[in-house]
Amino acid sequence: xxxxxxxxxxxxxxxxxxxxxxxxxxxxxxxxxxxxxxxxxxxxxxxxxxxxxxxxxxxxxxxxxxxxxxxxxxxxxxxxxxxxxxxxxxxxxxxxxxxxxxxxxxxxxxxxxxxxxxxxxxxxxxxxxxxxxxxxxxxxxxxxxxxxxxxxxxxxxxxxxxxxxxxxxxxxxxxxxxxxxxxxxxxxxxxxxxxxxxxxxxxxxxxxxxxxxxxxxxxxxxxxxxxxxxxxxxxxxxxxxxxxxxxxxxxxxxxxxxxxxxxxxxxxxxxxxxxxxxxxxxxxxxxxxxxxxxxxxxxxxxxxxxxxxxxxxxxxxxxxxxxxxxxxxxxxxxxxxxxxxxxxxxxxxxxxxxxxxxxxxxxxxxxxxxxxxxxxxxxxxxxxxxxxxxxxxxxxxxxxxxxxxxxxxxxxxxxxx
Amino acid sequence: xxxxxxxxxxxxxxxxxxxxxxxxxxxxxxxxxxxxxxxxxxxxxxxxxxxxxxxxxxxxxxxxxxxxxxxxxxxxxxxxxxxxxxxxxxxxxxxxxxxxxxxxxxxxxxxxxxxxxxxxxxxxxxxxxxxxxxxxxxxxxxxxxxxxxxxxxxxxxxxxxxxxxxxxxxxxxxxxxxxxxxxxxxxxxxxxxxxxxxxxxxxxxxxxxxxxxxxxxxxxxxxxxxxxxxxxxxxxxxxxxxxxxxxxxxxxxxxxxxxxxxxxxxxxxxxxx
Numbered sequence: 001x002x003x004x005x006x007x008x009x010x011x012x013x014x015x016x017x018x019x020x021x022x023x024x025x026x027x028x029x030x031x032x033x034x035x036x037x038x039x040x041x042x043x044x045x046x047x048x049x050x051x052x053x054x055x056x057x058x059x060x061x062x063x064x065x066x067x068x069x070x071x072x073x074x075x076x077x078x079x080x081x082x083x084x085x086x087x088x089x090x091x092x093x094x095x096x097x098x099x100x101x102x103x104x105x106x107x108x109x110x111x112x113x114x115x116x117x118x119x120x121x122x123x124x125x126x127x128x129x130x131x132x133x134x135x136x137x138x139x140x141x142x143x144x145x146x147x148x149x150x151x152x153x154x155x156x157x158x159x160x161x162x163x164x165x166x167x168x169x170x171x172x173x174x175x176x177x178x179x180x181x182x183x184x185x186x187x188x189x190x191x192x193x194x195x196x197x198x199x200x201x202x203x204x205x206x207x208x209x210x211x212x213x214x215x216x217x218x219x220x221x222x223x224x225x226x227x228x229x230x231x232x233x234x235x236x237x238x239x240x241x242x243x244x245x246x247x248x249x250x251x252x253x254x255x256x257x258x259x260x261x262x263x264x265x266x267x268x269x270x271x272x273x274x275x276x277x278x279x280x281x282x283x284x285x286x287x288x289x290x291x292x293x294x295x296x297x298x299x300x301x302x303x304x305x306x307x308x309x310x311x312x313x314x315x316x317x318x319x320x321x322x323x324x325x326x327x328x329x330x331x332x333x334x335x336x337x338x339x340x341x342x343x344x345x346x347x348x349x350x351x352x353x354x355x356x357x358x359x360x361x362x363x364x365x366x367x368x369x370x371x372x373x374x375x376x377x378x379x380x381x382x383x384x385x386x387x388x389x390x391x392x393x394x395x396x397x398x399x400x401x402x403x404x405x406x407x408x409x410x411x412x413x414x415x416x417x
Numbered sequence: 418x419x420x421x422x423x424x425x426x427x428x429x430x431x432x433x434x435x436x437x438x439x440x441x442x443x444x445x446x447x448x449x450x451x452x453x454x455x456x457x458x459x460x461x462x463x464x465x466x467x468x469x470x471x472x473x474x475x476x477x478x479x480x481x482x483x484x485x486x487x488x489x490x491x492x493x494x495x496x497x498x499x500x501x502x503x504x505x506x507x508x509x510x511x512x513x514x515x516x517x518x519x520x521x522x523x524x525x526x527x528x529x530x531x532x533x534x535x536x537x538x539x540x541x542x543x544x545x546x547x548x549x550x551x552x553x554x555x556x557x558x559x560x561x562x563x564x565x566x567x568x569x570x571x572x573x574x575x576x577x578x579x580x581x582x583x584x585x586x587x588x589x590x591x592x593x594x595x596x597x598x599x600x601x602x603x604x605x606x607x608x609x610x611x612x613x614x615x616x617x618x619x620x621x622x623x624x625x626x627x628x629x630x631x632x633x634x635x636x637x638x639x640x641x642x643x644x645x646x647x648x649x650x651x652x653x654x655x656x657x658x659x660x661x662x663x664x665x666x667x668x669x670x671x672x673x674x675x676x677x678x679x680x681x682x683x684x685x686x687x688x689x690x
Contacts, residue, residue, distance in 0.1 A: 185542055192541040192548075193531045193555060196520070200528040203517035210477055210511075212503035212532030212595050221538070393519050 005172065007284050009240050012175035013233050014276040016182045018260035019269055020229030023186060025258065026267035026393075027195065028222045029202030030107060031116040035230050036253035037123030040246050041099050042092035042231025043238040044130055047163045049088035050239065052137075052153045054081070054167060055145040063167040069174065085169040089178070089235040096231025097224045099126075104223030108216045123251050130246035133157035139165055162245030163238070170240035178236055182229050187269055189225070198222055199267065263382060265389030270396040275389075282378070286371035289357050296350025303343055428491075430455045430631050431507075431599055436475050436485035436495075445471045446655040449485070451633075453599065458625055458632045460646035460663075462639075464675055468655040469635045470512055473601050477509050478502040490598060504532055508597035510588040512604045512635070518577030522568060522587060525576050526559035529594035559594060566590050566620075582613050586620075593624065599631045600624070606638045614638060618645050643667065651675065 017035060024032045054061045057080070063070065064081030103122050107115050136158040137145050145153065157163055189195045197218050200208040209215050238244035260279055264271025360367050367374070391399070429452035437447045446468045453459055461469050474480045476487060478499040487494040494502050508529075517525050534555060540548035563569045566586050571579060576587060585605055592600055602621070606614045618641055625632050636642045642649060643663040651659040651666055653675040659666055666672055 188542050188544065192536075193527065193534060193552060194536050194538070194541050196524050196528045197531055197536075199520055199524075200517045203519055204515045206479065206499075207511065207515035207517065208528070209499035210479075210503060210509055210515075211529040211591060212500045213528065214498075214500045216498075225538075 003284070007280060008172060009170070009175055011277050011280040012172070012179045013237050013240070014257075014260065014280050015179040015273050016175075016229055016233040016236070017257045018264065018272040018276040019179075019182050019186050020226045020233070021257050021261050022264075022267060022269060022272045023189070023198070023226040024222050025261050026265075026272070027190065027198035027202060028219055029266070030219060030222070031112060032103075032119045032223070032226070033116050033251060033254045033258065034103060034119030034123040035226075035257045036249045036251060037119075037126040038096040038099060038227040038230035039234035039237065039253065040123075040126050040130060040244075040249035041227075042089075042096040042234030043244040043249065044157055044163060044234075044246070045095040045231070046085075046088040046092035046235030047166055047238045047244050048154060048157060049091055050084055050169070051163070051166055052145055053084050053088070055137075055139070055142045057084070059142040061139045061165065061167060063169070065167070065169050069169040069171050081167065081169060085174070085239060089174075089232050089239075092235035093228040093232040096234065097228035100223040100225075100227025100230075101220060103227075104220035107219055107223065120251055120254075123249075123254055127246045127250050130157060131160045133159050135159055135161070136163060136165075158245075160247075162243055162247070164243040166238060166242045166244070168239055168242045170236045170238075175236050175240065178229075178232055182232075183269065183273065185225075185229075190267075190269060194218070194221075202267070259379065263379070263389055265391040265393060267393040268389065268391040268395055271389055271391035274391075274396070283371060283375055286374055287368045289353075289367055291357070292350055292353045296346060296354075299346055300343060300350075303346065429453055430457075430490055431633075432486075432488040433476070434486050434488075436472075436482040436487060438471065438475060438480055438483050444655055446475060446652075449475075449652075449655075449657060451650060451660075453631050453633060456625070456629065456631055458621070458645060458647050459634065460642040460649040461633060461635045461652060462637070462642055462649060462666075463652035467652040467675075469652055470603055471655070472652070473509060473603055473635065476502075476601065477507060500532075503595055503597075506596075506598035507601065508592040508595045508599070509601035510585075510592050510603055510605060512607065514584050514588055516576040516584055516587060516591070519575060521573050522563065522576055522579065523556070523559055523572040525587060525591050526562055526594045527555055529591045530555040530559055532595045562590050562594055581608060585609070585617075589620075589624070593628060593630075597630065599633065602632060602634045602636075604635050604637060606636055606641050614641055617641070621645055 017039065021032065021035050024030050051061050054064065058064060064079055065085065066076040066079035066082050068077055069079075069082050069085065099122075103119060106118055110118055134156045137148070137153075137156050148156075189198075197208070197213045200211065200213055201215055201218060205215055234244075234249070256279070260275040261272050263279065264273070264275035357367075359365075431451070431453040433449060433451040436449050438445050439447075449468075449472055451459075461472065463469050471480065475482050476494075478494070478497055478501070482495055485495070489505055489507060492505055494505060494507070497505070517528060520528070534551050537548075539545075560569065560572065563572050566589070568583060568587060568590065571583065576584065579587060585607075589600075589602070589605065592602075605621070606617050609617060621632065621634070622645060624630060634642065634646060646663060648661065649659075649663055649666045650657055651669070651672045653671075658671045658675060659669045661669070
């Protein structure tokens with residue numbers, strides 16, 4: 001169960017990261033590789049505030065939270081420690097947003113690969129600077145912490161050893177609170193006129209300018225917003241691990257998030273969320289692959305149901321109704337074999353995986369040793385089969401019958417001109 | 418159709434005087450001047466490579482003029498960014514269609530409506546009544562415009578999936594949605610058949626009358642230009658060679674030479690460059 005809970009926490013943090021990166025990479029079509037860097041900025045700011053803040057306020061860096069932060073709490077829902085933690089996460093977001101503003105400024109001139117290199121460089125600078133900081137002041141030296149001025153404390157971030165022994169406040173509640181908040185903010189943004197301005201920049205920058213979109217302003221806005229949530233995610237990450245080390249937040253970390261965004265589909269919030277979930281689970285699942293046929297079978301049943309629903313929806317749109325017509329339509333859709341391509345693929349993949357698993361069991365091959373190879377292989381196959389990502393630029397509900405092209409103000413009233 | 422006679426006593430709506438730009442040694446546009454009275458419909462023609470689209474790019478801020486001045490309704494435009502020029506009331510379509518392909522037809526128009534609203538981040542995220550009202554009004558307006566151009570039934574389609582003629586029309590709708598004073602149309606009839614061109618000519622006149630717009634039109638189709646434009650400016654090698662009514666232009670020897678010089682002129686250009 002402990003392992004399961006850990007995976008859930010990782011999923012939550014990854015959702016915040018992937019969905020926030022969608023704003024920059026997906027909506028405005030800029031290519032940022034600095035998400036790990038923003039996460040590091042936020043993580044260290046939060047760690048510093050919580051650790052040194054606790055020492056200053058209470059003379060100890062022990063956990064001082066309520067029920068929401070511990071799950072085994074002593075009655076109070078919120079305690080001083082929680083407030084400090086929430087403030088720290090907000091400050092983490094703001095600090096990262098400030099960094100995002102600074103990195104966003106050069107992005108006015110740079111596009112594509114060039115911007116990618118700038119953001120990559122930013123991430124590396126953050127990492128190297130953080131690794132060069134002075135050692136952490138020990139937990140036992142609260143009086144030293146009290147005497148040191150705040151600006152000087154900010155240089156004692158642990159250097160190459162990382163910032164350790166933090167009280168762990170980031171529980172499932174807080175992480176999913178942040179994840180849901182991120183989803184709401186980014187979704188509302190996408191469905192707003194600001195969101196359309198973002199998307200128009202991705203589609204055609206020159207046309208976007210000509211239509212009066214202040215491209216510079218919106219690009220920077222995207223950067224600031226995206227890095228704010230990356231900073232919050234960094235704070236949550238530090239407070240869940242109880243430690244943070246800039247070495248873990250280099251460009252490799254940025255790439256993991258980029259992969260989630262690309263896999264989900266550039267600009268698709270639900271795609272990024274789903275990809276964050278899948279890519280967090282996948283490495284764990286591959287440690288000891290469970291039988292896949294129950295899941296495969298369930299998926300097949302669901303898909304059949306969805307297709308049936310599609311057919312009956314087609315009926316309501318038809319010129320007439322009745323059982324005869326119903327049968328006629330079903331027969332026609334039966335003959336349209338492409339409709340069953342997804343079913344065949346799912347069935348085929350399930351059987352192939354199951355066979356592979358059984359063969360491995362028979363031959364006593366330990367799949368866990370090859371899990372990162374398999375992980376990478378799946379990414380490669382995914383990109384070849386579906387380069388636009390899971391959902392492309394759309395959301396998953398756009399694929400449900402009769403719910404195409406979502407608009408925030410409901411269905412069309414008038415049709416005739 | 419009777420066009421309202423431009424009021425010649427008032428100051429011109431758009432006053433362009435002596436703008437120029439060169440790319441390296443190539444003088445793309447030199448000493449270009451143009452006065453557009455309110456409500457006028459002016460043509461800008463010239464052989465390929467004459468610098469017509471460059472003039473549009475100069476007017477809309479895509480390129481910065483190296484000399485001269487542009488004044489729209491008393492406001493100096495030179496040095497402004499493209500989005501500021503759009504806000505000042507100059508909107509355009511593109512020769513090579515530049516729609517937001519992956520956005521729906523409705524969203525293409527709503528992006529352009531964006532310009533005339535205010536967009537606070539807080540309002541957007543909290544969905545304040547003011548934001549919701551504005552958003553609804555914007556959608557309503559976009560739908561009205563689409564209906565006017567008989568694109569209403571395609572509003573949920575991706576713009577890139579529209580047929581060519583509809584894409585051209587959508588570009589015009591999008592430009593009008595920014596509520597401009599002047600509309601610059603860059604070869605709106607390119608790739609259209611005679612019937613579509615006829616419809617387009619009517620459409621352009623209707624737009625001008627209905628929205629009270631002033632229109633500057635680049636077009637290669639002489640029939641269309643001569644039919645709808647009140648005045649025509651002819652550009653060749655970046656220099657204005659004639660400015661007058663369609664009849665004057667048709668009979669001007671310089672214009673005829675520029676066009677009918679045809680093949681030999683073109684060869685000369687290439688070697689000169």
